[in-house]
Amino acid sequence: MHLAGWLIMLMTRPAIAQVPSVFSEITGRIIDQSTGQGIPFASVAVKGKAVGTQADLEGTFQLSLRQPADSLLISALGYQAKTVAISNRNSQIELLPAAAQLAEVVVHAGENPAFRILRAIHAHRKQTDFSQLSGYDYEAYSQLAIRINNLDEHFRQRKPIRAVLQALEKKQGGKQLEELPVFLSETISHIYARQHPQHLKEHIQKTNISSVGITDDSYVSQFTGAGFNTLNFYKNQVSLFKKEFLSPLAAGGRTAYTYFLADTAQVGEYTCYGIDFDPKNERDLVFRGTMWIDTASYALVRIEASVGSVANINFIKQIAIEQTYTMVSDSGRVWLPESTHLTVEVGEFIPHTFGAIVDYLTTVRRPQIGQPKPVDFFTVDVELADDRSQTPADYWPTQREQTIPSATFDQTRAMLDTVRNLPIVRAYTKVGQFLLNGGYLPLWRGIDLGSVYSMWAYNPIEGNRLRIGLQTNNAFSRHWQLAAYGAYGTHDKVWKTGWEVNFIPSRQPLTILSLKHSYELERLGYRQEDIADNSFFRITSRFGAYRQAYYQRETALTAQRDLGSDFTQTAGVRFRAMNLLFPFAINQPAESPNLLGANPTVQSREFFLETRYAPGRLPNRRVTGRRIRRRTTETAPIVTLRYTLGSSSVQGNRLGTYHKWQLQWDHALRWGLWGKTQYTARAGYSPSLLPYPLLEMHLGNQTPFYNRNAFNLMNFAEFTSDRYVSLAIEHKFDGLLTNRLPLVRRWGWRSFVTGKLLWGHLSNENRALMATHDMTGKPIPPIRSLGSVPYVEVGYGVENVFKVLRIEALHRLTYQNKPGNTTFAVKLSMQISL
Template structure:
């Protein structure tokens, strides 16, 4: 998330579109206070209108020419303003208390839930929603066209004349104006895609086949593309909640909407020969994740004809000033309304001030050519195809002219050529490179096909190495590379030793994602910080490189790890992997921390180093995960998917001097869930058992956390190696209320803090044989076997939008020597 939020700061460009009537301004009362949720419409056509923002501002634009603007609100005298010009900005409308015209029925304040005709209509929408749309048919097919655009907004003379754009002034020759906000903007990225969609409601199956895709701007940068893909969040206005940027917004059509929205029956008229009601809605309270807007609904099917939704300015969401959605539905026959056009605009900005500059992210989706009840066999929906259709990415202009379901305007057509020109400007290339470094953590050397980094891993500290510096890089020819080599070297100024790691992987079959990889690492690591871990050659332990730790960070291990692995994906998001690993493990600080074990064949009876050959087979399933890229590496677009994993490890004694023969089975489950308007719950369950006798270096350590950072899936009040097991089960629960509770407290409401609670526990056992086998002189081996160990925490997130602090309490085992009953940890990050 941090990378995605940093990425949008680098994007720029231009465009122009002129409507017939534009009007914007502010509505205030006689004392100068802003009036929120006032109704602003054209008197000649009351169906074209908006509701003022929290600060009383509004903007209205239409292709038609209108002469009179009507502004009204219950309890105030309505005003008709003559529009003498086609474009009128900075209009100030003062409403005075008094009678309101009978035909204007928009309310301010709380409306009644009883005897409210708007809510009576809403109940009928609930009853009919499963019978509307595509649900009416057994099978369906349609074409879908998507256009995603990013624009730099609020273009003024200060920006045009700034040193930042010196040498790039040509991009400002033409500037477009948003029909939603009235702000000027410069397009800087556009992506078009055409799909064929097939679905079967009886089978519960749907497939989407890409037939064409092209983009402009930063099309080769995976970080930017990943950020753009976030706008492809699927939402349904009929669902109770609509999820954007990991936040659940209550839909105005939700059954829970009556508790968070005010509803008013505002008007009725014919639309496409269908009698429709207009319902205006707005939030009952500030700071909650809600919308304001209106919708038109048919009087017989109670299907929505069109709807607009705008996130209220007070909503507890960071870096997004506005979210605006419009959906239009097509009348197919007397009883069927199908989605025709879906438009979504997000205004990304560092703050929510009206004149603040930011980035528009806009997505337009158009649907057409519906075909129904044309049955296809189940094999059609289950057939696995190559996800990368090279032909789809190389379509000519004729294809796009014939396949677009909505034409580009004249300035959108120029974006492709203009951005190609812009990227030849040396100054722009430098700005783009800087933004790319912040987003990806790598410095690109295009001519060498090499990236240096990650730069965020340059410095660290631990007891063995002292100050540690690290430098590395990777090959990079493009986002769909079939092979990649990466590596690093590190140096500790205290032990005066170099460390290194190198790995390589190659994609042999793209359809089934058959990948072979191998690598070697010699370094210092804090093992035992994860129960269900894989032997990632270039994995980096947070404990061995933390600058700040709680207590001595001296339980470190010298590791020499070599791996070779093969993996493939027999079904979507199902990965089967087999890996051979050889590890040489010994204490990095033997005078303080021991990894020795009893060995009757040793001359001293004790062996200080473990040599171990393992064969690890894992099965991982991540349903609903979305990715980008078709090469050997892919990037996740979303993070709301479940993760299931099963690992089997077999130790082979005797082969290449391997020391132990054992088996280990481990299970892992992680699930983030958005619980409606109550926030987001993340849960993790892990379980495992080791069969056979193994020393401390191969046992399962309950992961402690001696850093000052809040790290999920660790126990912040446990020291490293405080609990060691050969059989275990662990549970972690963390719930972020996203400010729902604090929003009810007046003096906390404006801070937009978010309350976080966590509970975690672990139970495990350790056999007497394994205790006897290990010979550590520095720690006492014990497991939480008399009762489960548990902790709980209370946290506050979104402090100054970027900080989080957690107060952690130890629930039991308080009599353990050196036990930490309380700790404070924190985190830094950019989150929506």
């Protein structure tokens, strides 16, 4: 996966490449039959379609047709509507004055006349908004394509680029190419939705994908269907590319938009109010455009909305949306989107290279309403038909409904085949796959070498740490995934090794059986599972001082399965042996206590059961580094509950069984122009007797880099608890403040604030278990726990500095006086987002 894949994943919601040229251009002039004078601003619509335009001051119009049509509906205020046949020549169309006029509309002085219509839209929203239906389903045809454009002249002259262009231009008769296709897809799918409870499912029936550099079409197919084109302007926020844009139909739209009632116009078969909307601040996440509202039902019939380059969005020069709605037959007043066309113009990621155009088009067929599927039907969000790539030769031309000539598709696919097979493109594709696959390089077919990012590190215990690893990919097997690594320290002269075997018996529902084993250097309060989703932090954790280090031998067997579309169940057993490298001893819990130490081995055997509730998420089908992708239209929390039953021993002396309960709640709240709030609440409890290496040692961070999962001004292993509650909250203003500062707004910075609190307690029994001296009589530093005052740290800063850098100033408000504690720091992190 190279450029095309990167664009698709970054935006999360697709958008497409070369969607076609027009079929024909129609021009003409509309005049008054009695006077012969042009009728200004008359409406011109394709009959039966929500496609049209408006004449100018002289009555002249020009209309570009993407679909074949036979007649036009011409209308104007004060004139009788007229249907005329489409002609390829410049037509003159005469209208008769109307005997009856539209009913009078009384507008009170001082009120914008558009506000009355907006109030009526809000009053009728429950009847017209399709998302209020108990259920609906429809078939959809989708086109997704990406092409690069605006190739800089210096970029054209680079040797590998010149080789690609010359090969293509030779086939084009020597004509210089201005655009280069990199991705093109067609998809037939069926969408099913229900309201109570809320579920959405897409069954992708057929796909036709051509691309440069994408190797896993089963994964990409999930992003090419109509399920990612669920734009709904009735909602207060419209989600695009993980950004929340304020809808012009939002209840509070008047705070961000200026509205202008243009005129009534005929859109297809409906007489509509035309309302223009303009942003009050173009740097906010808002639209500019026109919407047409049905005069009878106050439903949205058509909307044209765009976002310009001034908006605070990275890499995007322009977004254009055209969406038309149609009244569902026998539904009364319910309207469904009939077609949606989304075009995104992407600017240069790197100066003096190239831009890109992403186009996405979907059309709805055979909608049905009021017949929701049962809840157990929605066991998966996206279902891929096994025969989705198998179609007869004449299948796709008949499915396109002539929206694009088949010759256009054939020509584009031929260009993609030419580009894909060029040696230089194959080489660059491997480089792109290397970057996107975590630094793994293809070694043999089905086997990758890496990761180069973790091949070297340095710390005082290991000295120079040298690491090499291997892992399989889908070319090896789609059911088995293997990985292994070896690392050697030049100072401790100890080999660290690890291997992992994943078996995937089923992908729908996704089921994974995993067996792994490792022998590794670790440190207290810095568990790898706590930082698993932060690859940069995980790599840098191998550098720097290792406080309270230990060698750990671990073996784990886990089974994971998706239960429906919202639940994931995981169960497993784990064996650990921790050979501590620091002074440690405990009081034997017996009538005649003795010391166990001084550098003992702490062992544990655990069984755990975890349930994860994540509604509306689309799981990443890759097993290694599996993560849950959140659909941007969902705001429900993610809840994780974990129970652990285990037994522990120190130096072979069994301490007994123990129990642990952990609960985590992740939630994101979107406030439109006011930004986004994300918070995580965690709670843990263990009533059992445990040596402190097996208790909760809250994750600190003594590096200069920010870690979202850690307390960033807390030292490693500073506090230990057997019961705790924590809250981490972050609010991103998304330019709400910085967009209004004259100098800062030019830089595109975005402000945020953060806060973290931790309440914890350590029982007297676990505190007494820890000895004060080791076997030699040397004092052992006592473990620390929180008192009645919680640990608190707050932060503030800016992100999107140079489009990648986040800078945060942090203050520690409690537990400040102990030597070695940091009460203030500035930490950095990197992120790439729109």
